[in-house]
Amino acid sequence: MKPDLPPVISNWFAQKGWAPREHQLAVLRSWQADASALLIAPTGAGKTLAGFLPTLVDLAEGNFEGLHTLYISPLKALAVDVQRNLNAPLLEMNLPIRAETRTGDTPASKRARQRTNPPHVLLTTPEQLCLLISHPHANLLFGSLKRIVLDELHALVTSKRGELLSLALARVARLAPDMKITALSATVALPDLLRDWIAQPLPGRETQLLVTEGGAPPVLEILETEQRLPWAGHSANYAHHELYEVIKQHKTTLLFVNTRSQAEMLFQGLWAVNDDLLPIALHHGSLSVEQRRKVETAMVAGSLKAVVCTSTLDLGIDWGDVDLVVQVGAPKGSSRMLQRIGRANHRLDEPSKAMLVPSNRFEVLECEAALEAVAERQQDSEDPVDGGYDVLAQHVLGMACAAPFASDALFDEVRLAWPFRDLPRQQFDRVVEFVATGGYALQAYERYARLKRTEDGKWRIANAQVAQQYRLNIGTIVEEPMVKVRLIRGRLTKKGQAERPLGAGGRVLGEMEEYFFGTLLPGDTFMFGGEILAFQGMRDNEAYVTRAQATDPKIPSYMGGKFPLSTYLAARVRRIMDDPSSWDKLPNQVSDWLRLQRDVSVLPGRDSLLVETFPRGTHNYMVCYPFEGRLAHQTLGMLLTRRLERARARPLGFVASEYALGIWGLGDLSALIRTGRLSLDELFSEDMLGEDLEDWLDESALMKRTFRNCAIIAGLIERRHPGKEKTGRQITMSSDLIYDVLYQHEPDHILIQATRRDAARGLLDIGRLGDMLRRIREHIVHQPLERISPLAVPIMLDIGREPIYGEARESAMADAADELMREALSGPGPASRSRGAT
Structure with missing residues (x-):
């Protein structure tokens, strides 16, 4: 049955010459049937409108007070983009609905106001949700909540961010027992598993699986080059001139790379051949928020010919007139490639156009495997995983910050989170004990006593400082220790004193990993943010730089952000090599190489x-x-x-x-x-x-490095303190000492268990x-x-x-x-x- 739309909404569709798609109405029907839903639809099918249509219908009459819909995004940029795309129809329909974003980039004063005077629709990230539920009055904020929209869910459920999000959803389900979840995704290998993930916090409520097929098949090709293909490396320098010609032939081109260092190299290479001074921009997560927003605004305005970017722009974002996506370097997975392709011609009935640019000869084989997989719409997204004890420890502390808790009640609530559905009670109690005392080997140290017992047997935080530290260090994304990159006018002497005044507060260009600056001497040049900079020195947690000119600046290498080759694509590469009849599709340079090998x-x-x-x-x-x-x-x-x-x-x-x-x-x-x-x-x-x-693990420094990450997530080691941040060396020394103590005196400590799990699953x-x-x-x-x-x-x-x-x-x-x-x-x-x- 086709649901009725309020006149203001149906008239808006008519004025646009549109009609709601069937899957958008299906989401509305699921809401009206008091059910949650997982919508899987192709890129450009209008999933965002589908996710918000029940909200618009429910709020069209007005008179609703408080938070109605919570939208969770894996990316800050996506939340900002969705708010912009949502506000336009709200204004056109003159609906009395307030929609706001809340991310780490949102001013603190606005975030404080949102806790007591929330908008109807709040667009945020998993980390901000965890912050909100850790406040004592979270029940007042979420008591009115009707819906949660989880966008690009597949990008969350395979990581520790997803584990933390699942725990937060379990808490919100208790605070708002009538709320329902709508999850959106375009790339899912096992949809039933994902449906179970969102159904777990809401036992007894139906969760519908809504799958929409169709969409124009993408047009995908591999760059045909006359240049010599490299044997190794990941720079794709050979293709800069050809890519520049491709950019000139299109309205707006998104050039995706897999790491931030590759983004810097590609951007610099394109500028070196930019004889026409085309507007080409750079976008990655280490740049300042001001620089990223400037690029995003220019993209929406259609004033850029090309943007070199990382995964910061590859999820669900609709960026104006992008008519070509270029993947520089092998894509590592067909699902990721399908997601990125969808940024071009972001409409269901128009084919997305994309080009693969391999960086070396082995990558040609991987690109051919990805091309075949995309043509067959094969998915290789990762599956959700069971939860880690370090993530659970962080959540337990957050719940104590909100209010004293009883172990029985919190255990029952935690098991409503899919990754922790099979958590043994004994392990839960050990995690609580760790949060309270640090565990057997650390309980003698007062600094690790973060929880105390109340007279009625509940757990509460030991003091107000515990809550402050928790909120400063929340989250599961543990990057290498970062320092701010500040552009100055003067130079620093060897003693760290300025030769002359540095000017009125040099501009912060962004952040870079601390270890990189340990490889530099004053005067060394490197590339960052598309500029060549000269390193002048360090002071506290800031690196001072000046603009420079150099023919061979260093390229920063980043420890994080590298994608693994998917098992699915690896099998396809082996199949191509084993089948000489398929070599005709390969460039002559590569097929000749394989024949020589044979x-x-x-x-x-x-x-x-x-x-x-x-x-x-x-x-x-x-x-x-x-x-x-x-x-x-x-x-x-x-x-x-x-x-x-x-x-x-x-x-x-x-x-x-x-x-x-x-x-x-x-x-x-x-x-x-x-x-x-x-x-x-x-x-x-x-x-x-x-x-x-x-x-080998007993002897390896890898375990200490992995332990450091687990200890940070679990709150045992804090990166940030009020007004200051620990250096990477300080964090490493602290974690190494604690690891040695635990490994010697309590080898089955909950964090040692978490470390072994992470090492086996991720790094190894x-x-x-x-x-x-x-x-x-x-x-x-x-x-x-x-x-x-x-x-x-x-x-x-x-x-x-x-x-x-x-x-x-x-x-x-x-x-x-x-x-x-x-x-x-x-x-x-x-x-x-x-x-x-x-």
Whole structure:
């Protein structure tokens, strides 16, 4: 049955010449049936209007006081964009509805006012929601709440932000028992799982799954270049001139990259060839909020020809006349690529147009795999995961800040959050005890006593300072310690004193990771925000810089923000390599490379593992091609070198890429395998994930680094204090000391457990590595060679890479690749082939 719309809304549709789409009406019907809903619809299908239509209908009559609808976005920029797109029809219909944003960029005075005098619609982020529910009067704010709209839900549920959001939703469901949830997403591999995620906090209420098919298929191509494709690296410098010509042919182009350092390099490269002075901008998360808003405003106004950006602009945002999306570098996942493609021609009935620009030859294969996956509308989004104890500890403390709690009641509430649905009571009690005292090993220290018992047995915060510290440090995004980048006029002396007045408060350009400045000396130049800057010195948590000119500025490298290659795309890449009939779709440079590999050695099979061994200079090399992503390969390299040491193969080191792993040493690996003294089946046995992994973790600094993140999220180590922020060195020293104490005296401490979980799931990718080892069991192909193979050239370039910057590095890499290829193709063919199994 078609629901009736209030005249003011139906007239607005008629004046626009529109009619509400069926899925928009379906969301309205779910609301009127007192049900929650998960809407999955293609990009450009009007999901935002679908999410807000029940709100507009319910508030069209006016006379509603308080907060009606809470909109949760994974991105600040998306919340701002949605508010802008929502306010336009509100003004056109003259509806008495106030809509406001609340993010970390919102002034503190406005945020304070919103707690006592909220708008009808509040557009915010998970972190701000957690702040709101931690206040003592949260029940007054949320008591009137009718709806929650979760936008781009798939981008939240796979991370700790999603775990924290789920706990916040469980609390809001208690404060507003009549509220309903509408979740929106365009890219979901397992929709029923996502529906369960939003249904968990609202037991007994129906949650409908609404799926809309259709939409014009995207037009996607790989850049056809006349330039030489690099063997390795991620800069795509070869394509700058061709990309510039592409930009000139379109209204507005979004150029996505996977990391902030790539964004800086690409932006600088495009400006170097910008002879027509086209308006090209840069947008990434480290830039100041003023700079980001300036770029966003210019995009909406249609005054930019191109924007180089990271994931800060890839979710749900409708940016004016964008008619082309360019993905520079391999996309790493088909779902992510589909999401980014949707930024172009953001309309359901018009095809989005996109171009892939691989940075190296292996990435050509990945781009071809992504092109095929997008054409088939295949999804490879990650699944929701069970919750971590560090996230739960943060939530427990937040709930104590709101009001004293009884353990039984909070435990029942926490289990309404999907990631914690199976949480054992014993573990919950241990988390509460940790929040209260720090745990057995730390309970003697007063600074870790954050909760106290009330006379009636409830838990309350120990003092008001605990709540203040909690609110300063809330959230699960733990970046490397950051410092502000401040542009000054004068220079600093070695003693940190100004040579002359610095001017009236230098402008803050943004933030960068602290460790990068530890690699600089005064006078060193680097790129940031599209400018070349000279480092002058540090004072407190600020880096002072001046504008400069240089031909070889350093490119900042950021520790975070790197995407892993999806398992789905990795399997497609192996399939392409194993199928010569598909090579005609590849550039000649790449197909010729694969044919040379087939002639000189063998090609990796789709379900087997190719292991090549060969001598070069004074070292011997083992190169294998799992195609399982850098994280899994790094873990594999660490474990293999331990086993090779025991086999007396004398390994010296290893290097891992997304596609391959190279190990080098002094022992003759080919001879060891040929004579049976080294078995590849035993070397790559799954049991490496047992004692070998445990022994390595016990010795590795990786655990301390992971523990630091867990300790920050759990509130054991605080990054921020009123009026100041700890340096990265201070945080690291504190966390290392605590880790040593806990590991020695309480090895099953709740945070040690959280650390092991994170290391296995994230930094080590143990699950994926285990799947790979099972897949290749008895399917390992050993190819002994007399020299390097063509396929090994990229990984050998990584082994020999020197810290050279700019064009000099590109030239050195090309020269080294030429030398390696000449070596690979000289002399006779391969030695006889041996197989663990065929």
